[in-house]
Amino acid sequence: MKQHQQTEGEIRIVGLGPGDPDFMTFRGIEAIRQSQVVIGYRGYVEQVRHLLSDQQVIAKSLTEEVDRAQTAFRMAREGKRVAVVSSGDAGVYGMAGLVFEVMSEQGWREEDGPEVTVVPGIAAAHACASLVGAPLMHDSCSISLSDLLTPWDVIRKRVEAAAGGDFVTALYNPRSQRRKWQIEEVRRMFLRYRSPQTPVVLVKNAYRPGQTILRTTLEEMPDREIDMLTTVLIGNSRTEFFQGWMVTPRGYRDRYDLGAEEVANPEMKRTGPGGSVPE
Amino acid sequence: MKQHQQTEGEIRIVGLGPGDPDFMTFRGIEAIRQSQVVIGYRGYVEQVRHLLSDQQVIAKSLTEEVDRAQTAFRMAREGKRVAVVSSGDAGVYGMAGLVFEVMSEQGWREEDGPEVTVVPGIAAAHACASLVGAPLMHDSCSISLSDLLTPWDVIRKRVEAAAGGDFVTALYNPRSQRRKWQIEEVRRMFLRYRSPQTPVVLVKNAYRPGQTILRTTLEEMPDREIDMLTTVLIGNSRTEFFQGWMVTPRGYRDRYDLGAEEVANPEMKRTGPGGSVPE
The missing domain is CATH 3.30.950.10 (Tetrapyrrole methylase, C-terminal domain)
Structure with missing residues (x-):
């Protein structure tokens, strides 16, 4: 029974960062390049257009977040590798939480797939x-x-x-x-x-x-x-x-003489036993 | 007088993200590659070793943050392009604030240089x-x-x-x-x-x-x-x-039927006038 339901599909929820592709991560770029379907708000899909070859593109309006998450889940269950793009960090007021909310409501079980990955991005x-x-x-x-x-x-x-x-x-x-x-x-x-x-x-x-x-x-x-x-x-x-x-x-x-040209031995400036910042 | 003090030096304070180079940004990688000096905690410098060619490397211990910031400022005033590497986002409990604190104490004036840039990274x-x-x-x-x-x-x-x-x-x-x-x-x-x-x-x-x-x-x-x-x-x-x-x-x-296969027209599910998330 279980075998029957398993899918090879994947959802990668990708944070694009602020918008300039120079601030995307390599992992985010690869996740988009290796996908079969890219889903996102129209403006964000445009930002990654240069990364696309033969991907199916589903560009939606700003008001259709729920639709985007549901479409991603449906297509991934059908066996597709789907990238959901989201600006900033996808986990900060972005698409990641919504995709999980939708999957939860629709009874997703991890062992049946699709596999889900969140790729972090630079938050706004x-x-x-x-x-x-x-x-x-x-x-x-x-x-x-x-x-x-x-x-x-x-x-x-x-x-x-x-x-x-x-x-x-x-x-x-x-x-x-x-x-x-x-x-x-x-x-x-x-x-x-x-x-x-x-x-x-x-x-x-x-x-x-x-x-x-x-x-x-x-x-x-x-x-x-x-x-x-x-x-x-x-x-x-x-x-x-x-x-x-x-x-x-x-x-x-408050703790160091920052005005000095250089601290010869910062250990000597410390008052506490051990520790540093970040300790 | 002013001309005399100006420097071509630069400080780029670069957030490396979590550590895996796949999660660095292109801008961060370029900032390190194009630098003449790389300064950082030993462990972080190791993470970017593959990006380096003939850069001078100043690898310090965890306890030497103040020394790192002071050294960066001194070398940049001498005309060098200096990259200060910091894990996560350099502006979140990282080196960015300390570099500014040191420059402030040492009377930096922007018009005299060095130029300072902060390159954001994925925060921890x-x-x-x-x-x-x-x-x-x-x-x-x-x-x-x-x-x-x-x-x-x-x-x-x-x-x-x-x-x-x-x-x-x-x-x-x-x-x-x-x-x-x-x-x-x-x-x-x-x-x-x-x-x-x-x-x-x-x-x-x-x-x-x-x-x-x-x-x-x-x-x-x-x-x-x-x-x-x-x-x-x-x-x-x-x-x-x-x-x-x-x-x-x-x-x-609370607001949408997430369990449905797909929302045909999400506009119809909305109760308020206009607006969406993120609006």
């Missing part, structure tokens, strides 16, 4: 961070402000925790055509815990045509510049702008 | 997540339990916020030779907010030789299996194990 927050310095150097969190699948009360509770816990915070989906006031409420919540001078950057289209970077502060942050393609990075209480770069110190300054 | 939490499913699909945070540069009170406050805010949580540096009891205190803090059955995975050496993955729960989590090379992923209140995969649902199930 990390792509944006690299463009502006090192804002995510210390404890950080990601919150999506989209209330389509998550009640606003849950989102607000997390924003409160992020602000109160002094996390560097990356906001995904901060604002849309339909959803306009949430980002301003979030800003006010942060201002209850952090200085008005807290560094904020707004990054749009990181590593893509039309890339824009706006450096601002919690006080000045202009919500009109924020849309669904913007990632908002809010510093913690120690984050600074330095020569235009946004940097969250990890605390080396 | 995302590499680990991809191996076990899609645990980071919803709002998440990263916390390092290392108290060498951060007071334990600050760390504890963040753990409390992460647990109370129902964030999926990635713990970096959870335990070391010297620092043993913290992970158990963190576990108890989470148990005040989350079910004992909350899924937890311990991933060691993701995508490296000796990779191990342990699926457990908040209740059963064995702290002896945890060391400085382990990343701990703790689910949120909705995270589940499904066929051995750790998945945090984003909530599609």
Whole structure:
């Protein structure tokens, strides 16, 4: 019985990174090249068009995530090698979770196949961070402000925790055509815990045509510049702008003489027994 | 005067990802290949040895991060193209922040050079997540339990916020030779907010030789299996194990019929006006 149901099909859920192919991984490129079917949002499929030869391409609109996941599962059960492409890291607000949700609802059993692989990619927050310095150097969190699948009360509770816990915070989906006031409420919540001078950057289209970077502060942050393609990075209480770069110190300054030309023997500067960073 | 001080030197701070070269980006590979000097922890330099030709290699011990950053800055000021390699994403508890901290203390002015670039890489939490499913699909945070540069009170406050805010949580540096009891205190803090059955995975050496993955729960989590090379992923209140995969649902199930073979027209399933995920 079991033999009968087994399939050689595969699903590879591939994170494309920020969009520029230079920031894809070799594994991601190979997963797409070796697939028979590529499924994704139209814009993301275009990004990998140069990797394709005779693959069947199923390019869908932004609103058809569920359809994409279901189609991927059906075709993989039919024995195909299917690549599902997703921007950033496929496991961060991407297609990976949805594919698993669909497979779960449809009673997938691992031993019957299809085989599933998730190929990680550069997450949007990390792509944006690299463009502006090192804002995510210390404890950080990601919150999506989209209330389509998550009640606003849950989102607000997390924003409160992020602000109160002094996390560097990356906001995904901060604002849309339909959803306009949430980002301003979030800003006010942060201002209850952090200085008005807290560094904020707004990054749009990181590593893509039309890339824009706006450096601002919690006080000045202009919500009109924020849309669904913007990632908002809010510093913690120690984050600074330095020569235009946004940097969250990890605390080396408190412990080492960084101004010296070079540390001859850093062991001698250490106060604790053993250990280092990262220890 | 200014002309006199300008340098053609460059610093590229490169995130290597989890360690397997297949998960490096093309940009990261090129940044290393085109450098004249490669500086990094010995183990990371070994990982990119195959990319090197006549580069000068400065391989340091784990304890010499400050020295590495200072050396990079000095050599770049001397006119060299220097690549500083860092595991995971260089901007997440990596070398990027430290290089900026050192440059800041030494009075770097952007217009005088050296030019600085950060090349993002796959962060450890995302590499680990991809191996076990899609645990980071919803709002998440990263916390390092290392108290060498951060007071334990600050760390504890963040753990409390992460647990109370129902964030999926990635713990970096959870335990070391010297620092043993913290992970158990963190576990108890989470148990005040989350079910004992909350899924937890311990991933060691993701995508490296000796990779191990342990699926457990908040209740059963064995702290002896945890060391400085382990990343701990703790689910949120909705995270589940499904066929051995750790998945945090984003909530599609509440809104769509995922069990259907295929959604003919997903627009018709929507209740709100416009918008989608990600909107």
